[in-house]
Amino acid sequence: MKRSVLPYVIAAAVLVFLYLPIVILVANSFNASRFGGSWEGFSLRWYLRLREQREIWYALRNTLVVAFAATIISTVLGTTAALALHGWGTRLQRVHYALIYTPLVVPDVLIGISLLLLFVALGVRLGLGTILLAHVSFCISYVTMVVLSRLQDFDASLLEAARDLGANSWQAMRLVLLPLLMPGIAAGGLLAFTLSIDDFVISFFVSGPGSTTLPIRIYSMIKHGSPPLINALSTLLIVVTFSAVWVAQMLSKERRSER
Amino acid sequence: MPTRRSRAGELLLTAPSLVWLIVLFAVPTLMVFAVALKPVDSYGGIGQGWTLQTVLNLRDPNYPAIVWRTLWMSAVATVVCVGLSVPTAYVMARAAPSRRQLLVLLVVVPFWTSFLVRIFAWKALLHPEGLIKRLLVLIGLVEPSVSLLYRPEAVLMVMVYTYLPFAILPVYAAAERFDWCLLEAAMDLGASRIRSFTSVFLPGISRGLATAVMMVFIPCLGSYVIPDVMGGTSAEMIGNKIAQRTFVDRNLPHASALSALLTLAVFLPLVVRWVTLWRGGASETMVRAREGAGEEML
Incomplete structure (x- = not known):
């Protein structure tokens, strides 16, 4: 059967479309020109100038503090949620599943404004604390979904064997299930970490004075700042996320080949 | 997942x-629905008592235009994304199966960059001094005085750019399970290439198409x-108005x-989808796209 060329042309165009802006941005971060419309020679001066931007490093610190805390809390809550969803098929779990599932499809703006209303109504002071609460809330769903999908691959007969050998259910879970589930939990935690680091919209709604995170800082740079500095900062971020995801992929490949 | 499923264990893990x-x-x-019926207090907080005034204010002639624009821009972005996907x-x-994993990776990788960075990359390209603007002026397609930024087309293009992988992944997952013999059979039986595409392939991947529509349309709204x-x-769009009322006024x-309005608009297609199709497809795709683990689908 002769195949049409058209889909191949479109697919190639789609890939160019997906990569063009990112490639140009990275190239322009080394461009001496301020607007990047033309190449005016290789330069590292935007990176050097980035070092003097104290607000960026302050915002980065806030982002990392929130991301680490949010990852730990949401990984624990997401893992217990996945164990409950997987282990029991009760009506309670159907409600539980709906509560886990819905935040995944609700737009960020709505999550942000509704949390802001809650915090204002309760008189909670906005700051890093409220950003942390918000991040945990949307990360739980992602961690649960990742751990749940790994649990569905889990061989339940291993637990039965542990029980037959005299372990009680708590021991079976702690000594057999959790160690085997660890790669899935780690993958969920890593996802939570990247989502927390990347979140702008929700953080913006529930942030207060002094709780600028890196995305909030980048947003204000996009609105008012100097484009070449954002190019340089973005390139650094791209390098960091790409290496993190690459490591994660390597880890999950190792796990797969072990099976 | 204890073998003996105790109620206490369930509550402990669920709570x-x-x-x-x-x-x-x-x-x-x-x-969101309750506060919409509350008056505003003089400190920018939520006042005492109840009022319908805010909801009635939504009849302000500006809003129907913005709601309409939100709907049509989201619809156009969805059609373009699904069409390209x-x-x-x-x-x-x-x-070939060995190359599929690489192709999935290629689609997912742009997602590993920050959302704001991707938007900024487009702003730089369309900037009056940016590359695309200069190229278009050079080949005479655009007058130097025309701005490519700050217009609905620019917003549409970046929405397509941002949500395209969310359309490609579910459609691919469906196409991957599609039995290609059906296509050949249709053509053997005399169907034209276009006919066999529209009457055999598209219905065959309809579930993936429905997920793709949701995955693009809802975040666009x-x-x-x-x-x-x-x-x-x-x-x-509505989202901008919500932010203005929150941060500016x-x-x-x-x-x-406004958020109550948007919530209703978001939940309507969700409910339709829950009723018509199996649960979970959208959230799974969302998690996979974000996780960058497209290979899981293979």
Whole structure:
């Protein structure tokens, strides 16, 4: 059967479309020109100038503090949620599943404004604390979904064997299930970490004075700042996320080949 | 997952996430509807008593235009994304199995960059001094005085750019399970290439198409940063108005009324989808796209 060329042309165009802006941005971060419309020679001066931007490093610190805390809390809550969803098929779990599932499809703006209303109504002071609460809330769903999908691959007969050998259910879970589930939990935690680091919209709604995170800082740079500095900062971020995801992929490949 | 499924064990494992999400997701979402009926107080907070005034203010002639624009821009972005995703997913699914994983990775990788960075990259390209503007002026397609930024087309393009992988992944997942013999059979039986594509292939991947529509349309409805950075006042969407009422005027009841409207608009297609199709497809794709683990689908 002769195949049409058209889909191949479109697919190639789609890939160019997906990569063009990112490639140009990275190239322009080394461009001496301020607007990047033309190449005016290789330069590292935007990176050097980035070092003097104290607000960026302050915002980065806030982002990392929130991301680490949010990852730990949401990984624990997401893992217990996945164990409950997987282990029991009760009506309670159907409600539980709906509560886990819905935040995944609700737009960020709505999550942000509704949390802001809650915090204002309760008189909670906005700051890093409220950003942390918000991040945990949307990360739980992602961690649960990742751990749940790994649990569905889990061989339940291993637990039965542990029980037959005299372990009680708590021991079976702690000594057999959790160690085997660890790669899935780690993958969920890593996802939570990247989502927390990347979140702008929700953080913006529930942030207060002094709780600028890196995305909030980048947003204000996009609105008012100097484009070449954002190019340089973005390139650094791209390098960091790409290496993190690459490591994660390597880890999950190792796990797969072990099976 | 204890073998003996005790009620106490279930409650112990369920309570933390259940309570957290009730307090910090379900209650706030319902509060949006309640606060829409509250007056504003003089400190920018939520006042005492109840009023219908805010909801009635939504009849302000500006809003129907913005709601309409939000709907049509989201619809156009969805059509373009799904339209591009079908041929792309077709090529990916027809590739040799060893190359499919690489192709999925290629689609997912742009997602590993920050959302704001991707939007900024487009702003730089369309900037009056940017590369695309200069190229278009050079080949005479665009007058130097025309601005490519701050117009609905710029917002649409970045929405397509941002959500395209969310369309490609579910359509690919469906195309990957499609039995290509059916296509050949249709052509053997005399169907034209276009006919066999529209009457055999498209129905065969309809579930993936439905997921793709949801995955693009719903986040587009809630767009806020993209129109804020790329568009001017002629491209404002509901999300922008919610942010303006929150940050500029500090009128939370007004922002709530708009959010209630958006919530209804978001949940309507969700309910339709829950009723017509199996649960879970959208959330799984979302998790996979974000996780960057497209290989899981192979």
